[in-house]
Amino acid sequence: MLKGKTALVTGSTSGIGLGIAKALAQQGANIVLNGFGEIEGPKSEVAAFGTQVIYHGADMSKPGEIEDMMKFAASQLGRIDVLVNNAGIQHVAPVEAFPPERWDAIIAINLSSAFHTTRLAIPAMREANWGRIVNVASAHGLVASAQKSAYVAAKHGIVGLTKTVALETATTGITCNAICPGWVLTPLVQKQIDDRAAREGIAVEQAQRELLGEKQPSLQFTTPEQLAALTVFLCSPAADNVRGVAWQVDGGWTAQ
Ligand code: NAD
Numbered sequence: 001m002l003k004g005k006t007a008l009v010t011g012s013t014s015g016i017g018l019g020i021a022k023a024l025a026q027q028g029a030n031i032v033l034n035g036f037g038e039i040e041g042p043k044s045e046v047a048a049f050g051t052q053v054i055y056h057g058a059d060m061s062k063p064g065e066i067e068d069m070m071k072f073a074a075s076q077l078g079r080i081d082v083l084v085n086n087a088g089i090q091h092v093a094p095v096e097a098f099p100p101e102r103w104d105a106i107i108a109i110n111l112s113s114a115f116h117t118t119r120l121a122i123p124a125m126r127e128a129n130w131g132r133i134v135n136v137a138s139a140h141g142l143v144a145s146a147q148k149s150a151y152v153a154a155k156h157g158i159v160g161l162t163k164t165v166a167l168e169t170a171t172t173g174i175t176c177n178a179i180c181p182g183w184v185l186t187p188l189v190q191k192q193i194d195d196r197a198a199r200e201g202i203a204v205e206q207a208q209r210e211l212l213g214e215k216q217p218s219l220q221f222t223t224p225e226q227l228a229a230l231t232v233f234l235c236s237p238a239a240d241n242v243r244g245v246a247w248q249v250d251g252g253w254t255a256q
């Protein structure tokens with residue numbers, strides 16, 4: 001379905017972003033990977049689908065590096081047709097104890113980076129009159145939890161950005177949508193489970209059950225594969241007129 005197209009997925013060396021990159025490659029897209037940590041493993045997992053895969057290590061908190069990545073991608077693989085804004089970090093603390101530098105980093109990585117990639121990707125998408133922008137928001141883009149002020153603010157912000165971009169491109173072949181996962185068992189969430197187990201002196205399995213029980217009525221984690229399948233749907237012709245949605249995949253979290 002995406003043969004000959006190029007997809008850039010931020011934060012795609014791990015977790016949800018890697019799952020989405022693999023699914024888009026499976027659909028035939030050439031892929032631009034981004035993110036920290038081990039690169040060669042994720043790169044070969046994506047390359048296994050037989051399309052071109054390149055990597056740029058831009059730090060999503062740095063607008064200059066984001067610009068370099070966008071230029072690099074266009075020079076190597078041509079126009080970015082599918083942009084998935086996925087990179088994200090978390091920090092948990094009450095607002096009065098929230099370190100200001102953590103606030104700034106979360107807003108920069110989880111929200112402002114999507115503004116920069118979007119503003120830089122849209123001109124070529126407009127020229128082609130086709131494009132897909134998928135923002136990985138969160139259930140926290142729709143409702144709040146205590147101790148996550150920066151994350152909740154950034155995720156509500158990206159849902160707002162999604163709607164605005166969807167309106168600005170509404171008469172074109174470009175769509176912009178958000179997906180809103182509940183708990184997904186990735187390194188980002190494993191850390192919260194481990195912290196909880198340590199804090200409460202309980203087993204990791206017990207901490208995992210409590211985490212799900214608190215918020216996610218299905219008592220099951222959402223998987224990167226499920227989020228990747230939704231992203232593929234949003235890239236399909238069937239989704240040509242899906243614009244500005246914030247689509248929950250949260251086991252009922254926000255239905256409560
Ligand atoms: P993860 O920690 O597995 O992956 C995060 C990715 O972002 C990694 O590739 C990491 O290297 C990259 N990254 C972090 N800081 C970066 C920076 N400054 N510049 C470039 N890349 C950077 O986490 P994940 O759970 O897969 O999270 C992916 C997205 O999904 C995030 O936006 C997160 O908020 C969102 N999300 C996750 C969950 C969940 O339960 N795991 C739920 C809802 C939303």
